[in-house]
Amino acid sequence: MTDKSLISPAELESLAKSEPCVIIDTRAPDAFAAGHVPGAVNLHDIFTYLATSSPEGIVELRDKFAEEFGSVGLSGAETAVIYEQSMNTGFGQSCRGYFLLQYLGYPKIKVLHGGFAAWTEAGLPVSTEAAAPEPKTFPMTDAGKDLMMDAAAMLDAVKDAAVVKLDVRDIDEWIAESSSPYGKDFCPRKGRIPGAKWLEWYRMMKPTPAGPMLKSKEEVLAECATVGITPDTPVALYCFKGARASNTYLALKEAGVKDVKIYFGSWNEWSRDPSLPIEEGLPY
DSSP states (O other): OOSSSEEOHHHHHHHHHHSOEEEEEOSOHHHHHHOBSTTOEEOTHHHHOOOOOSHHHHHHHHHHHHHHHHHTTOSSSSEEEEEOSSTTTSTTHHHHHHHHHHHTTOSOEEEETTHHHHHHHTTOOOBOOOOOOOOOOOOOOSTTGGGEEOHHHHHHHHTOTTSEEEEOOOHHHHTTSOSOTTOTTSSSOOSBOTTOEEOOGGGGEEOOTTSOEEOOHHHHHHHHHTTTOOTTSOEEEEOSSSHHHHHHHHHHHHTTOOOEEEETTHHHHHTTOTTSOOBOSOOO
């Protein structure tokens, strides 16, 4: 297998036959029940969980997902393979799972490139039977702890011109028309983290016959150059709750950008603390 984190449907089919792996479907339970990659388990909480970056919130997040990932059979010996419907329809939820596993220090993680749409486009088998994995003890470590920013670290980044604060939310959120994908007024404030650059997460993908795929290294770096990011630029990513940011995180890491972190609490947390500064209104 390649060291790359993205895995094709054909590579996943081969991997599942040759070595231990746990295939994780992040879609909603009804979509999972209607048909999924054979042997997959369903963990929709990867997408739905709203994290906070307080010390208590971080402990809760770490404990919750160590338990959930252990419950589906991840012990460190298995490769975790995560997927969503397609790279642009699940708000980056498979990549959110990838980031969470990296943060928790898991050693072997892949994302199915193109998601379930690419799997079915390849004509590979689909199952409606849910797997019944043997629970394992998840090997949580601190190896990835520096990938996760809290609000204080993001505030420090706001004051540091060398760090690109990268907002990857949708256009209506960036121009302060809406506070979130959950509704215009889901959060108490609309706007942006001060000094942020905007690179909508969709720009990391391009259409292919098998559905949207992440762009090549050269294409991703070309997009990054439009907001002043090179492979050596420190990047602090955020979106609404860390899912779309995780899609961009994977794209940047695959392209060789060395120092990328995510403020996982993102706008959902930042906007709820009136002591934290924001930019309001139109960004021009």
